[in-house]
Amino acid sequence: MEANENLAFDALSDRIRRRILNVLGEEGELSVGEIVAHIDAVGRTTVSSHLRVLRTSGVVIERKSGRNRYYSLDREGTARDAFTYLQSLLHAGLDAVETSTPRASDAEPEDRGRGAG
Amino acid sequence: MEANENLAFDALSDRIRRRILNVLGEEGELSVGEIVAHIDAVGRTTVSSHLRVLRTSGVVIERKSGRNRYYSLDREGTARDAFTYLQSLLHAGLDAVETSTPRASDAEPEDRGRGAG
DNA sequence: AACATCTGTCGACGTGCATCGACTCATCGT
């Protein structure tokens, strides 16, 4: 089967998106405005666009609160699939490498359609 | 520091390239012609092009022998950097590391919204 | 209610990349 690393690698392939993930990994959970404040070289619209990709590909989680939307890493999401994929790819036939997998996923990416029509 | 995951993620972002890596992971070491035989939907030139990307980004190793060039995964290459990157990203702040089946996923968000493209 | 703030979406634009055919170079066989 085609696992979800596809989505993750696609999301991870962009530099700005990795930067966003780094920020979220350090800060934990941030509103869009806060993320924009951390990311320079691109505007708010672009960050919003990237957040959409990260969200629809199952890498981050969105939480609404008032006027804000807070984003955080989805450590159980597709990024983990990418991690697992790389693990099996790199460690195939080699010594074991312990890799925990605390499972508790209930979040699933939303629709990926980009304005169909 | 800006590690080499950049290169790896860029290389991994393409579907054909991941397919090539899968083949190399299974078969071990293959000539270009053999790889082409395993990959369909694209021609030899394209595969060669992808192999170039994989090679220059430090994901695979090239070995010349006669008229052939044999490619194999570089398990110590930048793909490992990507792996390490994801590991620190996903496991940051976690200590509860238990061995579990990395198989899960009841809710699999596969490709959506593009099928009837 | 009127206004301000937060954020997503749409349409447009430019660029990078995947793809391919034709060509070139190196190596092997005879």
Add this chain to the structure above:
DNA sequence: ACGATGAGTCGATGCACGTCGACAGATGTT
């Protein structure tokens, strides 16, 4: 030496994606 085969490179082409400004919807404030 000549032809055959394996494989990289070059130039052209088409498309997908990153980027942005303008606008829209929702929520908070006064």
